[in-house]
Amino acid sequence: MAYEVIDNYFDKDYFAAMQDIIMKSGKIQWEYVETTAPGDENNLSCMFGAWVYENTQVHQMYEMFIGGPETLWEKFGIKSLIRIKFNLYPRTETLIEHAEHKDFEFKHKGALVYLNDNDGYTKLEDGTCIESKANRVLFFDASTPHASTNCTDAKARFNINVNYF
Numbered sequence: 001m002a003y004e005v006i007d008n009y010f011d012k013d014y015f016a017a018m019q020d021i022i023m024k025s026g027k028i029q030w031e032y033v034e035t036t037a038p039g040d041e042n043n044l045s046c047m048f049g050a051w052v053y054e055n056t057q058v059h060q061m062y063e064m065f066i067g068g069p070e071t072l073w074e075k076f077g078i079k080s081l082i083r084i085k086f087n088l089y090p091r092t093e094t095l096i097e098h099a100e101h102k103d104f105e106f107k108h109k110g111a112l113v114y115l116n117d118n119d120g121y122t123k124l125e126d127g128t129c130i131e132s133k134a135n136r137v138l139f140f141d142a143s144t145p146h147a148s149t150n151c152t153d154a155k156a157r158f159n160i161n162v163n164y165f
Contacts, residue, residue: 002140002141003124003128003130003138003139003140003141004138004139004140005130005136005137005138005139006136006137006139007133007135007136008135008136009075009113009135009136009137010075010113010135015134015135018113018115018160019115019116019134022050022086022115022158022160023115023116023158028050028086029050030048030049030050030086030088031048031049031050031051032046032048033046033047033048033049034046045089045092045096045098045150046090047087047088047089047090047150048087048088048090049085049086049087049088050085050086050088051083051084051085052084052085052086053081053083053084072084072111072113072160072162076109076111076139076162076164078162078164078165079164079165080164080165081162081163081164082104082108082163082164082165083103083161083162083163084160084161084162084163085160085161086158086159086160086161087148087157087158087159087160087161088156088157088158089120089148089149089150089151089156089157089158090150090155090156091150091151091152091153091154091155091156091157092150092152093152094152095119095120095149095150095151095152096149096150097123097147097148097149098147098148098149098150099147100123100125100145100146100147101145101146101147102142102143102144102145102146103142103143103161103163104142104143104163105143106143107141107143108141108142108143108163108164108165109139109141109142109163109164109165110139110140110141110142110143110161110162110163110164111137111138111139111140111161111162111164112130112137112138112140112159112160112161112162113136113137113159113160113162114132114133114134114135114136114137114138114158114159115134115158115159115160116132116134116154116156116157116158117132117133117134117154118132118151118153118154118157119131119132119151119152119153119154120132120148120149120150120151120157121149122138122146122147122148122149123146123147123148123149124140124144124146125144125145125146132151132157132159142161142163
């Protein structure tokens, strides 16, 4: 599976603004998601999500990501957007690897923006684990199986999940 990991991807100020809004501002309306992935129904892990864009529904945070040279839209070369979602995985005492899943069944591009350092990771289909590191971006085919985790060494694991063409 082809993937690319780029550290220090965003300008320091733009990245700090994303972190502040998503992790600290209290402006995000997090929704409780009982199951992190299909197949995880019987474990005790959960997550919170905030959908910025999906099925043409737009959240107020959408504007931050579409205009200007540092935005996701420009930097990722997005031609058509499928979804932008914020993920928050609460800390637990034990690191839990969630069930493998595909974001969508059809072939498309995916990018994960890691917002904070923690011991969580994204596991790709070939077994490669991409560590959560602030301002790191993973580009990959999100229609291939992959898995997420929570974390044990930070209050929560935060990332932005972008699906696009």
